Amino acid sequence: MKLPSDSANPLVRLLRSFWAPTTRSMRGWAMASVVVNAGIAVTGAGVRVTGSGLGCPTWPKCTPDSFIPVAHPEVSMINMAVEFGNRLLTFLVLAVGAACVIAALRLAPRRPSLLRLAWLQPAGIVLQALWGGVVVNTLLNPFTVGMHFVFSIGLISACWLLYVRAGEGDGPLRRVVHRDLRRLGHVLVAATFALVVAGVVVSGTGPHSGDEMASRFDLDIEAMARLHADVAYLVVGLTFALLFALHVSGAPRTARRAAGAALAVELAQGVIGYTQWFLAVPAALVLLHVLGSTLVWISVLRATTSLRTREPEPLPADHSPTEAAAVA
Template sequence: MHRLLDRFPVSAALLRRLAFASIIANVGIVVTGGAVRLTASGLGCPTWPRCTDGSYVPTDEMGVHGVIEFGNRTLTFAVGIIAFATLLAALAHRPRRRGVLPLSVAVFFGIPAQAVVGGITVLTNLNPWVVGLHFLASMAVIAAAYALWRRTAEPDGPVVAVVPAPLRALARLTTAVGVAVLVIGTWVTGSGPHAGDQGAARNGLDPESISQVHADSVFLLLGLSVALLFAFRAVGAARAERAALWLLAVELGQGVIGFVQYFTHLPGVLVGAHMFGSCLVLLATLHVQWSTRERRSVPAAPAPAPAAEPVAVGA
């Protein structure tokens, strides 16, 4: 296997493109998964891994819901193929950078793990807590894919902070709050009307109360993002400041969608856009985290001086 990979070297540019394609594919599977739920097709294939007890593909009797659910399952294979291609590229790339191969392995194996959680959601009749876990598993794979993409462009030198330690801590806190917003968002979804199937249960939380908790966590995230923006500007960290500005813009757009969908009684189109926005918020938050540090190249060791020619000494 190693000899075969050595015969087909992969450039850094191709590896980076594949890693970026993996991010796009995993965001896409979140959006199509949302479409399954928003069209009440969550049990279009009522069992897993087969679509029915006697067939791996939907039957005519299952109608459009079966086609939608099966189509989303099929897309998982496409996402897996991209992840596998990225893994092979990471193996073939020379010189191999530290961290690239483990991250590509994590992305590749994260996809079947996410698919298994999706299967469990079907087998538990779309239990809202398991559905939320399915979404969060996809977020974890997206985060790993983003880390892989960033690592493919970095040298193998040491990681150096480019902002003071208190601001790095503030960035980590913002990331943690961003993750909490995603988690609470799954609770809101589990209490709302889009169960994925008319017979699916809800989590029992009061939709209005948990939506208020979610809104409060979003306001906290916005406040931290504004603080990051001004703090980075104060210390002259231009790259980090731009990343914080992008994060704030994405959060404001996501917030507008969230409020409009709430006051218009959660139309499916806006809920789907909100799910896509959640992916963008995660990516923008990670972008801020990466902007607080950089990995620098190790200077090449100087070549040894040539040995002096021996000098003959006369008798």
């Protein structure tokens, strides 16, 4: 299919962005996927804090007799609309993931590394949709609800790596800082993942279960909150250490700015966390905290991926100087 070249038409520009992609448009779709996956994680928390977790009490249908919300004697229509609206957002996330796959398939020359990362998106979204059925059928068991968010973190990671890799070559990995700083970055990612898991446990222990029928972890909420805070201190400390080391070692400005942004996001998230605790966990701050969690994860990924790069893939020895100049 040949698309018209009318660049003034927004629809044509949109179609060309994935049917006749450039590196820039490939990265644009990858960033869009980061945004929509982070967004649906936040709206999923919105379903929980509004008590709409079982607004659609069956899966894949909303009610036993209908795929769309209809009057049900045991469920509020508002709760049903909230839950159904979040289900509909899955199709938006899937559409963006499909655009990433098409763009990776159509990119010339095709890059298998990008295609593999792109395929993770629709595959992960389908997994999320199926897991949503498990969540409903287990009546919002805190483990299944928590895994929903962990899967979202994994999808965001794949989307971010697609964004980063689309702006690089396929040559060997090259450090832009000392190897010990890269190791510190990896430790920071592991600690941040532990922070996310601790936050999931706190959420599964505290209020806002999503429905009166939902169970909770049989844990001491204060002890879990303290553990979560301790891991947060560790993450902030590691991020500060990384930022300090990057400055004193004369690391590239991109890496220093990424680490500084990660520290700022983490500190803001800490303020939100303590505020919601002292205000008895109001729903609005829970949503803000979930948004903060996704931003902390993305900012840490950004800081860590800024510590390395890949050059263009080296040409075979039998390539002529003219071919080499054309590739460059």
